[in-house]
Amino acid sequence: MNRTRKKIERPKNPYTTVNLFSRWSFWWMRDIFRLGLKGPLREEDIYQNRESLDSERLTDKFSKLWEEERMRQKPSILRVIGRSYGLVFLPLGVLYSITESICKAIQPLLLGSLVAYFAEGQTSITELDAYKFAAGIVLCSVIPVFSFHPFIFYIFQVGTKIRIGLSGLIYRKCLKISKNASNDGLRGRAINILSNDVGRFDVALAFLHDLWKGPTESLLIGYLMYREIGISAVIGVAFMLSFIPLQAYVGKQAAHYRRKTAERTDLRVKLMNEIIQGIQVIKMYAWENSFAKLIADIRLKEVRAIKGTSYIHAALSCTSMISPLSVFLALVSYIYLGDSLTAKRVYTVSSYFNMLNDSMVHFWPLAITFVSEATVSAKRVQEFLQDGDAAATPVLKSDKKLSEKRNNNGSSEKAELNGNVSEGDKFLNIVNTREIHQHAERKGVDIRNVSATWDAIEPTDGKGNAALSDININIGERALVAIVGPVGSGKSTLLNALLGEVKINAGQIVINGKLSYAAQEPWVFEGTVRDNIVFVDSYNERRYKKVIKACSLERDLELMINGDLTIVGERGVSLSGGQKARVNLARAIYHKADVYLLDDPLSAVDTHVGKHIFERCITEFLGDKIVILVTHQLQYLFDVEQLVLMNSGRIEAQGRYQDLQRNEKCKFLLMQATYESQNETTDSTDAVSVDSRMSRSESEKSMEHHQLLNADEMPVEDENQEQQAVGSVKLSVYMSYFKALESPILLFLIVGLFICARFMLTGVDYFLSRWVIWEEKVAISNGEPLRKVDENVTHLAHETLGNHSLNLTEQDEDAVRQELVIFYAIILGSTMIVYILRTFGFFRMCLRISLKLHDRLFRGITRTSMHFFNVNSSGRILNRFAKDIRTVDTDVPHTLLDCIAFAIDVSGVLIIVAVANYWLLVPAAFIVAFLFLFRYIYVNTSRSVKRIESITRSPIYSLTNQTFQGLSTIRALHAESALDSEFHDYMNGNTCAWFLFISCTRAFAIWSDFLCVLYIAAVTFSFLVLKNEFNSGDVGLAILHSITMIGMCQWGMRQTAELENDMTSVERILEYTQQPPEPSLHTDPEKKPKGEWPSEGRIEFVDLKLRYSPKDAYVLKGLNFLIEPQEKIGIVG
Incomplete structure (x- = not known):
């Protein structure tokens, strides 16, 4: 990793x-004792592990x-x-x-x-x-x-x-x-x-x-x-x-x-x-x-x-x-x-x-x-x-194909399952299962009558607190499917059901092809940017550069002191929220798969980056793959092949965008998508957007000064490395x-x-x-x-x-x-x-x-x-x-x-x-x-x-x-x-x-x-x-x-x-x-305001400068502005 x-x-x-x-007699230890007398031992001096x-x-x-x-x-x-x-x-x-x-x-x-x-x-x-x-x-x-x-x-x-x-x-x-x-x-x-x-x-x-x-x-x-x-x-x-x-x-x-x-x-x-x-x-x-x-x-x-x-x-x-x-x-x-x-x-x-x-x-x-x-x-x-066993449903290893296959005109027809077993008999024999056939010739996803819960233990009444109920979705090859719905409607749970992370109480999931996944909450581990993207796959420079470009990470890596070899720290502390989201997405895209599950990857990026990712990454780079996209960015619904609207763990409606326009349940949703799409088009042609992109670059540049240490002073790798104390434990330690x-x-x-x-x-x-x-x-x-x-x-x-x-x-x-x-x-x-x-x-x-x-x-x-x-x-x-x-x-x-x-x-x-x-x-x-x-x-x-x-x-x-x-x-x-x-x-x-x-x-x-x-x-x-x-x-x-x-x-x-x-x-x-503390949580008596303060919500910035560390460059440089009471402020850049 x-x-x-x-x-x-x-x-x-x-x-x-x-x-x-x-x-x-332990005489074999004499060499290490002799070495210890010469000075503090390093990790390189420690003997190899015994077999x-x-x-x-x-x-x-x-x-x-x-x-x-x-x-x-x-x-x-x-x-x-x-x-x-x-x-x-x-x-x-x-x-x-x-x-x-x-x-x-x-x-x-x-x-x-x-x-x-x-x-x-x-x-x-x-x-x-x-x-x-x-x-x-x-x-x-x-x-x-x-x-x-x-x-x-x-x-x-x-x-x-x-x-x-x-x-x-x-x-x-x-x-x-x-x-x-x-x-x-x-x-x-x-x-x-x-x-x-x-x-x-x-x-x-x-x-x-x-x-x-x-x-x-x-x-x-x-x-x-x-x-x-x-x-x-x-x-x-x-x-x-x-x-x-x-x-x-x-x-x-x-x-x-x-x-x-x-x-x-x-x-x-x-x-x-x-x-x-x-x-x-x-x-x-x-x-x-x-x-x-x-x-x-x-x-x-x-x-x-x-x-x-x-x-x-x-x-x-x-x-x-x-x-x-x-x-x-x-x-x-x-x-x-x-x-x-x-x-x-x-x-x-x-x-x-x-x-x-x-x-x-x-x-x-x-x-x-x-x-x-x-x-x-x-x-x-x-x-x-014996505790906390995984709730993943069993995976049956067989060579069955999807129960349905798509025609060229987008409709579907029944496909015969293996052997002479009828579809009904096969479904009756296999319930509550999740099947993955990674090497199947025809790729696709078939979800039939699935009900699922997050409870690891089977409910005694057979119901439990259902997170998904009666889910039926069929996805063919090269399909782009968008899953939308209000917060808590079950969108992420549906992806977790495909991954086997939730308990399937009824129904069947069949996946033909390899899976890749980008979680809703970006996961970035301690290591370099490249480590986080390549992860456990082998490094392929050509594919890697394509992924970097598709995920709009080229400019970010240029601004980093050590490029993609920059240590990001545990939880990605050296990256902004948008950068973590794109690194998280790049990891999923770099992994070669047939089915990509993307859980709201556009939520943490601005409109322009989101448009770039949707067009260059999801639509173009993954054009020949199955993509299941959970999103709240409704302006992209026009370009998806299949739209799934969820609410309270159920599917309210599904189909192509054009087919759902007459559905009363989707009318408001589609109107909002049209509005956001128009706004995006207007914004992309506005001259202000040019200044916005320039400002964003400057912001990223200044942010990098805060995120990364100056290479001339101390490399990030050295600071993240735990220091080994040397010499005797000082008398001051005993005294303390x-x-x-x-x-x-x-x-x-x-x-x-x-x-x-x-x-x-x-x-x-x-x-x-x-x-x-x-x-x-x-x-x-x-x-x-x-x-x-x-x-x-x-x-x-x-x-x-x-x-x-x-x-x-x-x-x-x-x-x-x-x-x-x-x-x-x-x-x-x-x-x-x-x-x-x-x-x-x-x-x-x-x-x-x-x-x-x-x-x-x-x-x-x-x-x-x-x-x-x-x-x-x-x-x-x-x-x-x-x-x-x-x-x-x-x-x-x-x-x-x-x-x-x-x-x-x-x-x-x-x-x-x-x-x-x-x-x-x-x-x-x-x-x-x-x-x-x-x-x-x-x-x-x-x-x-x-x-x-x-x-x-x-x-x-x-x-x-x-x-x-x-x-x-x-x-x-x-x-x-x-x-x-x-x-x-x-x-x-x-x-x-x-x-x-x-x-x-x-x-x-x-x-x-x-x-x-x-x-x-x-x-x-x-x-x-x-x-x-x-x-x-x-x-x-x-x-x-x-x-x-x-x-x-x-x-x-x-x-x-x-x-x-x-x-x-x-x-x-x-x-x-003995770490240097921040200023006191309590105001000094001589600086404490008198009377009933504050009487109104008013904030004034006077030549404000901010940096996150004495070694960092200033992130905020002489801000001067006033926020009056009851004002609503929007911050752009």
Whole structure:
């Protein structure tokens, strides 16, 4: 469709040729990272799309499966997805999950055994055994790293395939939707599904196996903890698992809120699309504030639904405190049952509860949430695919000829239908049909007893709201037929019946020959003038020039800077109404056909151009074709071969002009035609008409200055191209994001709660380690053998106490333990309260910011000039209100929460590790330095790729939007296949960037995790080298928290990079909020008229000059005239 779109030559994708190790380690990404360090990537730098991710191929696959699925009694799009990839995806997921669970279960046992090695006086564990335990701990970290990331990479590829296949299905559905359904909210739904819903399967698949893996791991870990601390483990695990019903309920509520959010987002996007389409009218009537209030009300309802989802996520985030509470209950019950705490038991049990917390408290509810949301999205996709079916009547493919053929004298006679079947029998056998025989020798149109309605569903009473009733028309070869009648009489509906756009309830339509169509409302898409005329046909210069001349476009193209290669912009914003009408007509005429349906093509052009088009185009150029012309220009009725007068969906009269002169119903109509014809003749010979044509040329010339940019300053093509931001997201973007909160006190309060919560949680861990040491002191002071406390009384306890005892009685010991338990409970309870306040307060803050940014975005685009809408496609603008606003609503809060928590948590963990062994800060500093280096490399590449992905996504929405606007023309000219191919081209371009983006993410993650493994190895083996300087409590504390810190670091680093990617959406929103506004809608007080003004309708122009953009030439140049009250003014030119 857009033939001038630059063909991008992409480098070959190295993923298709590298070896298995390179794929597994993502080493094949090194070249693109190196290129990203040199400067911002361009679209030409993005690798070619993989064949397995080809949009057309995947769409064909899903289309075939969906057609098979539709034959079922209860079709399901989820079953289609399962049949596509379930047989491969499920076994791989099971294999990976089992491997990861085994490693997670073994690592705490190895850690406990290593901690026991450092007990004073123990002899059962040799140094070789300790090295084996240390190697096992490292190995249990290596295996998940080199299995998790390739598996997740595969998962995201499967999710991408699902997204592409469903997107293709959605677009093909758009090409089939009936015209009345396309105006019933399906356009907004389609764009919202393409921008939001189909992208939810990536994350859902990543979490799908956690639905069964979490409960399985809880059984395994529960059993292993029972072996360590007996019935006390059951108490702690039972407390943790008691939250499962609550999490299930929360997951169900998340799906409910997701559905409400999606419905309200659909409504908002639909209304925004209508506002963008009608922005010129809105500005003309100064309705900006009214629509702002309407959008604000809908947005407020949407945010309330999002608030429910956000609070659910906040509650799920707070459940990370369940692990410390479970440890508390397990250890306290263990003490009250008469046992003593030891470092081995404390850190083994703590490790297991941390893992169980990840499996059941963190990932399992997230799995429920994401899978529930994906299920809702799948349902929305399925509802769309089953909704709004085209109302076109069936087309029977046969070789029948017309039932009537014309004689040379204009009369008609019956023609025999195929075979020996009589006409009556044939008509009885075929009812409610529309037949097209494109290759029939004798061309013509036969309409028999046709009744039709716009209702897509068959009326139960067989009548419905009929748009056409008892229509009978027979048209022979080379006929020019005019259809006239008052507004709403059914003229356009009759053409739509011929096109198959309305529901035929009775009768039959037979068309012999190919159809072409020019719609009443001109459809002009984003591209060059030539693209709009040639459309999907091959370019033939000779025919093209004839069409241009016949449609009176030669002079217009001469005035355009780039001629017919001028970009007209979406909806033809660079063309006048008359130019759009003629381009629309030229497209229909250029298309080679036998029957041309022209719906009022002369209404938007002046008399002289209309006369030229009728004579040179309709009468002469299409002289050997069948032309069915709907018109209100009655002066041309003398030259038509057949005249059809319609009223209220019925034919009042039909025949030749001369035959209808005696018909009373047509008398007034024909008198008016005679009057208009005489006026046209007079006007064409008047000298004023010469001045008129000259004035019109000057007007067109000045208009072109406003429509097109100066070629020396900036080509139109460049201005219409969406600009790609380069470099880092500026600090000002982050500042603007937080400034939108408009409450610095609230911001500082939330940050303070984050810091307080982290250090209180760190205090809990430190307090527990001191408690363990106290228990060891008590054991030594009581003279208990070391083996009685699992050979785990440490060297530090002996040094602290020497050979002296604490001299505590049993009652004193119990009293101290009671105080420790109470203090432990107070710290945990306080931490829990602060944690809840900081999490819920943070999400509330982000929602408030999101609401403010949306309001500013809406004000920004509605208060800017029309020039903004002339150079930005509706899809590009809608992308801000759909994808970017969704990112700010949901993605930015979660990513920002992770980043803030990461920065504060790392500080807390470093403090507790330094207390245990300050030498561990040295390798930590090196690892963190390398992580920041990796992050720098990663961000420079991923940032550019993410921006390119966002830019290549916009044309998908623009094409979908334009398709809805021109459905009738697209189907009439059989352009569905060409547009489908263009959609696949856009999808493939976007997939190239998306595949590279997820590759960048996985490469950074696996390389960062490998650094983490090296750090774990350094920390673990360092204790073995310096074993005499540490006690078991400090060893357990250091290793456990070092593992936690490194896991935290690699995730936090990725989230900081991801936050920068997400903040590009904020950047894009802010870009539109900063558009130069028009003057205020309200008059300044000092300029406000006094008294009762105006007292009369009087307009005075004093040296008025007007231009539409600072770069344009003046369109109005020094107008001076006065319009007195009650004067009626006509504007000519």
